Amino acid sequence: MLYEEARVYLDSVSKYGSVLGLDSIKNLLEELGNPQKELTFIHIAGTNGKGSILAYLSTILTEAGYRTGRYISPTVIGYLERFQIDGAFMEEEELARLTCHVKAAAERLVEKGKPSPTVFEIETAIAFLYFKESGCDFVVLESGLGGLMDATNVIGNPKLCVFASVSMDHIGVLGNTLEEIARDKAGIIKKGAEVVTGRQAACVKSVLEETSCVKGCRITEADLEKLEVVRQALEMQVFTYGEFEEMEIRLAGQHQIENAVTVLEAVRALRRQGVDISDTAVRAGLRKTRWPGRMMVLEKHPLVIADGAHNEDAVRRLAENLDIYLKGKKVTAVLGVFKDKEYEKMIGIMTPYLDYVYAIDLPNRDRTLAKEELCEVLAKYGIGAEPAVHIEQALVQAKKRAGKDGVVLAFGSLSYLGEVIRLEENAERK
Secondary structure, X not given: OOHHHHHHHHHHHHOOOOOOOOHHHHHHHHHOOOHHHHOOEEEEEOOEOHHHHHHHHHHHHHHOOOOEEEEOOOOOOOHHHHEEEOOEEOOHHHHHHHHHHHHHXXXXXXXXXXXXXXXXXXXXXXXXXXXXHOOOOEEEEEOOOOOOOOHHHHOOOOOEEEEOEOOOOOXXXXXXXXXXXXXXXXXXXXXXXXXXXXXXXXXXXXXXXXXXXXXXXXXXXXXXXXXXXXXXXXXXXXXXEOOEEEEEEOOOOHHHHHHHHHHHHHHXXXXXXXXXXXXXXXXXXXXXXXXXXXXXXXXXXXXXXXXOOOOHXXXXXXXXXXXXXXXXXXEEEEEOOEOXXXXXXXXXXXXXXXXXXXEOOOOOOOOEOOHHHHHHHHHHOOOEEEEOOOHHHHHHHHHHHHOOOOEEEEEOOOOXXXXXXXXXXXXXXX
């Protein structure tokens, strides 16, 4: 099987959608010899911040000398980004080989009268095989949807469960209230693991504490009262948290400082379990961490920022960051949203910051809110907008309108930011 054939196969499987539940992934992994049983996991759940926490923590583990696998979704740069070891993407030949192996196992299941696995289950199996064969010391695993019935929750007892901010998202799928959504995400907590959480709403905190108590797990919450922000700039932020003095991060935004503090609590938890992580590794790991599509500066004249904020909580944090860094300057935006998101709430939050918007259709045409309809919604909020033919035209027009001293912001979904990043990189080479 060639890489192109592997992608065609995976794309064909994706047409059948996703199914919550663990029976299918258990069957598939059993057919493959249960590679997950030979791996040590750190499992991350939450609504916003999972990926950043994963990036910080896995980079720290790599700096500490551990071979560290990363499994993430969704991706920004490209498909192979979802399978990483020590920050390096899986090679195309490796994906082809492993896909062939997993495809054969999936076909054997169907022959036995069992349901065909979903694409996420197949990708999860590919990841576990890859990490096992590569001899990973740790795998930092990001849950796909929720926690309890997510395919990643097939793993046994993780060493650590980490919770990023939990907020309203995937309403009706994970639950209709914040407490219900929190209970679903708390499903990753298993006996024997330590639990670490960032700042949470009171009802979320209560659910995590209750579940941890039932499972007999120690739980630690990041204490933001002990956080001292030393300096904030788009290029570099510096903060002190307890014994971790003047830590530097290159991810912008107050929320990224809070994510880093959660990771420092995770480091403390790992140290309590005997994992050797030096202060030097922690400092270097935080400083070296990069994570695309999160308050990402792509150009300076005009200032072009890409941020994947795609729900109410994430957009609220984006607005807070614009207050910190832009200090009242309005932005020209490139915006695309999924129709199953609370896009009117997102637009309402961003209205004071938007000068003009170029609306786009997202790559997933089945889920995207049509750009013409998006313009109508923006008009209701008094925001000037026009539909763009494609992402490139939207970006070019936005930069032209902003001028060299203005600000262009691409936001609304992670799904198109990879294209924005590529266009900016190509423009820089010319």
